[in-house]
Amino acid sequence: MDDRGSKFKEFPFVSIPQKKLMLDLVSTLEKRFESDLLPSTLPSNVQYYQNPTSTAQASLHIRPAHAHSPIDFILGSWVHSDLPTGGSLDITSLSGYLNSSNDAPNFVFEMIRSSPTMLVLILDLPPRKDLVLWPDDLKTFYEDTQLDKHRKALETLPEVQPYFSSSLYIRTVASPTAIMVRIQTENDGGERMEEIIRDHLDPISKQVLSIWLDHCACAKREVGEEERAYLKKRDSIIRNKTIEIDLGSSFPRLFGSEVANRVLEVIKEYFSV
Amino acid sequence: MDDRGSKFKEFPFVSIPQKKLMLDLVSTLEKRFESDLLPSTLPSNVQYYQNPTSTAQASLHIRPAHAHSPIDFILGSWVHSDLPTGGSLDITSLSGYLNSSNDAPNFVFEMIRSSPTMLVLILDLPPRKDLVLWPDDLKTFYEDTQLDKHRKALETLPEVQPYFSSSLYIRTVASPTAIMVRIQTENDGGERMEEIIRDHLDPISKQVLSIWLDHCACAKREVGEEERAYLKKRDSIIRNKTIEIDLGSSFPRLFGSEVANRVLEVIKEYFSV
Numbered sequence: 001m002d003d004r005g006s007k008f009k010e011f012p013f014v015s016i017p018q019k020k021l022m023l024d025l026v027s028t029l030e031k032r033f034e035s036d037l038l039p040s041t042l043p044s045n046v047q048y049y050q051n052p053t054s055t056a057q058a059s060l061h062i063r064p065a066h067a068h069s070p071i072d073f074i075l076g077s078w079v080h081s082d083l084p085t086g087g088s089l090d091i092t093s094l095s096g097y098l099n100s101s102n103d104a105p106n107f108v109f110e111m112i113r114s115s116p117t118m119l120v121l122i123l124d125l126p127p128r129k130d131l132v133l134w135p136d137d138l139k140t141f142y143e144d145t146q147l148d149k150h151r152k153a154l155e156t157l158p159e160v161q162p163y164f165s166s167s168l169y170i171r172t173v174a175s176p177t178a179i180m181v182r183i184q185t186e187n188d189g190g191e192r193m194e195e196i197i198r199d200h201l202d203p204i205s206k207q208v209l210s211i212w213l214d215h216c217a218c219a220k221r222e223v224g225e226e227e228r229a230y231l232k233k234r235d236s237i238i239r240n241k242t243i244e245i246d247l248g249s250s251f252p253r254l255f256g257s258e259v260a261n262r263v264l265e266v267i268k269e270y271f272s273v
Numbered sequence: 274m275d276d277r278g279s280k281f282k283e284f285p286f287v288s289i290p291q292k293k294l295m296l297d298l299v300s301t302l303e304k305r306f307e308s309d310l311l312p313s314t315l316p317s318n319v320q321y322y323q324n325p326t327s328t329a330q331a332s333l334h335i336r337p338a339h340a341h342s343p344i345d346f347i348l349g350s351w352v353h354s355d356l357p358t359g360g361s362l363d364i365t366s367l368s369g370y371l372n373s374s375n376d377a378p379n380f381v382f383e384m385i386r387s388s389p390t391m392l393v394l395i396l397d398l399p400p401r402k403d404l405v406l407w408p409d410d411l412k413t414f415y416e417d418t419q420l421d422k423h424r425k426a427l428e429t430l431p432e433v434q435p436y437f438s439s440s441l442y443i444r445t446v447a448s449p450t451a452i453m454v455r456i457q458t459e460n461d462g463g464e465r466m467e468e469i470i471r472d473h474l475d476p477i478s479k480q481v482l483s484i485w486l487d488h489c490a491c492a493k494r495e496v497g498e499e500e501r502a503y504l505k506k507r508d509s510i511i512r513n514k515t516i517e518i519d520l521g522s523s524f525p526r527l528f529g530s531e532v533a534n535r536v537l538e539v540i541k542e543y544f545s546v
Contacts, residue, residue, distance in 0.1 A: 130403035131445045132507060135514065142441055151437075162435045164424075168415055171449035172404045176441040234405060241408065 007048045008061035013080040013090050015190070017198040018111065022092050024202075025109060025209055026061075026076055029096060032213050036069035046266045051255045056081040058255070060263065062270055065099075070217055072099035073270050081254050089114050096217060100231040100273070103129055103223050104216035105141055105175065109205060116190025119197075120163050123150075123205055124178040125212055126238075128231055131176070138176070145211045147177040150204045157200065159185050159192070167245050173238055179204070232273045239271040280321045281334035286353040286363050288463070290471040291384065295365050297475075298382060298482055299334075299349055302369060305486050309342035319539045322532050329354035329527045333536065335543055338372075343490055345372035346543050354527050362387050369490060370512075373504040373546070376402055376496050377489035378414055378448065382478060389463025392470075393436050396423075396478055397451040398485055399511075401504055404449070411449070418484045420450040423477045432458050432469065440518050446511055452477070505546045512544040 009026065011019040030037060040047070040063050050057035058079040065071035079091040089112070096107035105125035112120040125147065131138045142148070154160050163182040165171055174180065185192040223231070243264060251260035282299065284292040303310060313320070313336050323330035331352040338344035352364040362385070369380035378398035385393040398420065404411045415421070427433050436455040438444055447453065458465040496504070516537065524533035 130405070130507075132403070132511060135442065135510070138441055138445060148441065168411055168421065168449040169408065172411060176444035234403075237408070238405060 008059045008076055008078065010059070011078055011092065013088065014078070014092060014113070015194050015197070017194050017202065018092065018113075021197060021202045021205060022076075022078075022094065025094050025205060028206070028209060029074055029094070029213070030063070033065065033069065033071055033074075033217075036065040036071055037063045037074070038066060039063070042266060046263050049255065049259050049263060051259060056254045058263075060267075062267075064270065070098055070102040070104075070219075072097040075267075075270070079254065083114075087115050096212065097235075098128070098217060100228045100235065101223055102217070102219065102221050103137070103227060103231055104219050104221060105212070107209060107212040107216070109209070111201075117185045117187060117193055119183045119193060121179060121181050121183065121201060122163075123208055124175050124180070125208070125216060126173050126178070127175050128234060128238075130234075141216060142175060142177050145215050147175075147208065147211060150208055151177055151179045154179060154181060154200060154204060157183075157196065159183050159196065169241055169245055173241075179208075236273040239273065243268060243271060281332045281349055281351065283332070284351055284365065286361065287351070287365060287386070288467050288470070290467050290475065291365065291386075294470060294475045294478060295349075295351075295367065298367050298478060301479070301482060302347055302367070302486070303336070306338065306342065306344055306347075306490075309338040309344055310336045310347070311339060312336065315539060319536050322528065322536060324528045324532060331528070331536075333540075335540075337543065343371055343375040343377075343492075345370040348540075348543070352527065356387070360388055369485065370508075371401070371490060373501045373508065374496060375490070375492065375494050376410070376500060376504055377492050377494060378485070380482060380485040380489070382482070384474075390458045390460060390466055392456045392466060394452060394454050394456065394474060395436075396481055397448050397453070398481070398489060399446050399451070400448050401507060401511075403507075414489060415448060415450050418488050420448075420481070420484060423481055424450055424452045427452060427454060427473060427477060430456075430469065430473065432456050432465070442514055442518055446514075452481075509546040512546065516541060516544060 009023060011022050014022070040061060042060060042062055046060055048059050056079070058077065061076040062073055064073040074094070074096050076094045081089045083089055091110065091112050093110040095109070098104060098106055105127050108122060108124045108126055110122040125141065127137065127141070129137055160181050160183050163180045165180065183193065183196060185196065247264060247267065251264060282296060284295050287295070313334060315333060315335055319333055321332045329352070331350065334349040335346055337346040347367070347369050349367045354362045356362055364383065364385050366383040368382070371377060371379055378400050381395060381397045381399055383395040398414065400410065400414070402410055433454050433456050436453045438453065456466065456469060458469065520537060520540065524537060528536070
């Protein structure tokens with residue numbers, strides 16, 4: 001374990017069930033690939049950063065893997081920002097990116113909490129190939145693993161509604177079993193939300209990560225030269241778009257352009273395929 | 274206009290607003306491509322067919338286009354089946370398929386009504402290229418045309434819920450702005466449903482068809498040899514899967530294997546790329 005990621009693992013602004021979930025996911029992922037992952041070499045002002053007025057702060061955790069690992073890198077992050085309306089925005093996320101020796105899906109987990117009673121969850125194994133052209137992959141990674149049952153289970157809670165990202169690109173990269181939900185609970189200060197996180201989001205997120213670890217990251221896949229070039233191209237477009245659409249617009253707004261540029265430059269190095 | 278499609282245009286089992294919507298869509302589409310479309314040459318026992326006990330009946334309408342049209346063919350259909358529980362199932366659908374000289378999306382409209390108070394609507398311009406690899410197409414066909422506002426408008430009705438097809442393949446071929454909704458109204462014999470069809474589904478469906486006609490079917494697109502081969506391959510997979518998953522399983526159940534095979538053999542001829 002890399003203790004230079006300690007700032008990342010503090011999760012100082014989130015509730016106990018959410019912190020426990022994040023720590024469990026990070027530790028499961030890091031333990032499973034302990035021998036593959038290299039220590040973080042992020043500069044300290046990228047591991048932890050804030051805006052000039054200290055109303056927004058964040059931590060970033062990136063661990064690349066050695067060249068023969070199916071993993072390219074894992075990326076964890078938390079962002080906390082005071083809202084002008086009072087209250088705060090907290091985003092915690094964890095992703096696992098595979099390299100082009102393996103054509104299985106990546107792992108994405110993100111919780112966006114804009115109030116104690118409102119949370120958006122994105123939990124998905126986004127495909128790295130066009131599933132229309134590769135229906136066998138749809139079967140292997142999404143049907144045979146019964147991924148959809150976790151989305152269905154969540155859907156039964158009355159507080160849970162499907163979430164449609166305003167970015168069509170983010171919808172486009174999602175898998176057909178993507179869990180993209182908005183959870184809105186009654187005005188009880190967040191008590192019911194903590195219960196939902198503990199009793200539902202926690203087990204479901206762990207089960208989806210476990211499917212990714214067992215059936216994707218550790219899958220023995222034959223990837224030929226041509227397919228490898230295809231994966232590199234598609235991965236590269238997705239990563240660039242992720243920076244452009246997701247980070248590139250929100251980071252400067254939250255942290256100012258100087259801090260945002262510093263962090264984005266570092267992220268781009270890892271995102272280059 | 275081809276009067277051999279008259280049986281198709283009767284829509285004998287659906288309500289007045291739904292019949293009006295279907296007739297308007299068919300007539301808009303046929304008028305716009307009047308000079309491109311060839312008359313239907315379907316055998317009469319495929320234009321209209323039923324199961325041996327007459328509890329299920331259906332009509333099919335296919336008009337291919339001449340070789341230089343951007344349209345490959347249009348396909349309309351209605352299916353009516355008595356349900357063992359009483360009541361009936363009615364499916365009305367209309368699709369427009371482009372050929373490989375044009376890389377724009379297809380058009381799909383389908384209403385599945387399993388009771389007076391329950392309706393599933395699928396209304397989409399399914400992409401024919403992987404939108405992850407062609408983000409410019411995402412912009413041209415989906416963002417610039419503001420397709421998503423129609424999905425959003427429908428979402429504001431309390432009776433409307435997102436619909437997730439049990440087939441992951443059907444989800445996979447959908448566009449990021451696909452309207453896939455389940456509409457459930459109160460037990461008023463269907464009065465509110467007819468109001469929703471007339472006031473909401475009717476104008477929205479016509480606007481989406483109009484976007485398809487203006488910005489997709491009539492778009493001037495440069496399609497090179499390599500891209501044409503790609504389109505043919507992807508179109509062919511989708512069409513085969515549509516027969517396998519959608520028609521191939523429901524037709525034999527509804528009409529018995531003899532009738533289903535007769536109809537599917539004819540559809541397959543048009544679906545071959």
